[in-house]
Amino acid sequence: MCSMPTAPKSPADPLSIGQLAKRTGVSVSALRFYEDKGLIDPGRNAGGQRRFKRADVRRVSFILIAQQLGLSLGEIAQALKSLPNGRTPTQSDWAAISEGLLQRLDRQIDEMTRMRKSLTSCIGCGCLSLKACRLYNPQDRLSELGAGPHFGVTPD
Amino acid sequence: MCSMPTAPKSPADPLSIGQLAKRTGVSVSALRFYEDKGLIDPGRNAGGQRRFKRADVRRVSFILIAQQLGLSLGEIAQALKSLPNGRTPTQSDWAAISEGLLQRLDRQIDEMTRMRKSLTSCIGCGCLSLKACRLYNPQDRLSELGAGPHFGVTPD
């Protein structure tokens, strides 16, 4: 026969949720949660079970990377909308969307570097008032790194 | 008389929670929450109302700064334990504890810079697999920046 002995899973083979979980290291419950939030959109087989395309491995990888960079799932969902719908994303589609991450990362590094400068000067003078930080950094507040309360310390 | 006309609030004047809120920009409810978590420990007046020392303004500033750097309230509580108990912290006490923040910030900048390198190479090859990232960055995962799921992408 022409068919290979141990079915070398063609690139079209769909993945079950458990298989995707294993490949990505993301738990099954988290994958369902991502679907619920619109980050992934698996098809279903006749029995109603989720069937993922192999390209979804990359999609989940993107989610993980973006999370590392501090994007919320909502922001990630937004970013993923820039991918072609219908067609399976190509490498250059992924490269394009990843550029956005890189820019964000650069902004973050920049903010942290400014923060470092401020903190150094705060430590230097012992004031710990963020007066200096605010001079350097008027209303940015590294807010990408966490919600954090409103800022506006009026020191002693 | 020797006393000044409009009572130039001596450094010993205690602050009410509302006054502290105004000085720090932190809401009254958040201040109560911080007390609950052990980050601040105001005394009480005869009527049971919180009375903060002026040094608490600095303490709250520290909390805000540390939050910006991604520390959880629990971690901040830990850090604050290094302050002298009993005595009001001096400028050099604050400088010492802030050194820890600076080191953490440096680690973060370092991690982000490595992440940038990885991401650049991922974008370059279009793989988006984090294979390269993991090479550069074996098990660190910028985890300081958020809980984030377990990492272990096995690409397509």
Added chain:
DNA sequence: ATAATTCCTCAACCTTGGTTGAGGTCAATA
């Protein structure tokens, strides 16, 4: 054919970092 897995949905729960409101007390002001 049957047993063992895996999967399904839905609801409840968890942690962080708070906010909001009810019901009641304290303190400053007219």
Added chain:
DNA sequence: TATTGACCTCAACCAAGGTTGAGGAATTAT
């Protein structure tokens, strides 16, 4: 003195990012 604030506690709620478990259906292995 009366009355506004400002304050008190306690409980419930919110959003994010999930986990856990119940009860049941589908799939896979023997």
